[in-house]
Amino acid sequence: xxxRKQSKAVSLEFGNLIKHRREExxxxxxxxxxxxxxxxxxxxxxxxxxxxxxxxxxVHGIAEVLEIDLRYxxxxxxxxx
Numbered sequence: 487x488x489x490r491k492q493s494k495a496v497s498l499e500f501g502n503l504i505k506h507r508r509e510e511x512x513x514x515x516x517x518x519x520x521x522x523x524x525x526x527x528x529x530x531x532x533x534x535x536x537x538x539x540x541x542x543x544x545v546h547g548i549a550e551v552l553e554i555d556l557r558y559x560x561x562x563x564x565x566x567x
Contacts, residue, residue: 495538496563503562505533507552522547 508518515533519526524544531537532544540548545563549556 494564496540497565498535499565500559500563501533501535503554503559504529504548504552507554508533511552513551518548518551521551 508515515526515529519529522544524547528537528540528544529548532540532548545559546556548554549559
């Protein structure tokens, strides 16, 4: 029997940081989604704390588009609240 991978939920601060930085740069959700080849609803769910385990590819893309250091973004994502 295969074991399922346990995925760890990202912190609430993760979504807050993304939204704050996106707004700070003047980007819309649609612009960010387009840049990382994702959907607007996916980005919206991350920002709204409804998507708790985004893929590393998405996190990497968000970091690049929003000019956030990837290591810092991951630290925020998986910090102990």
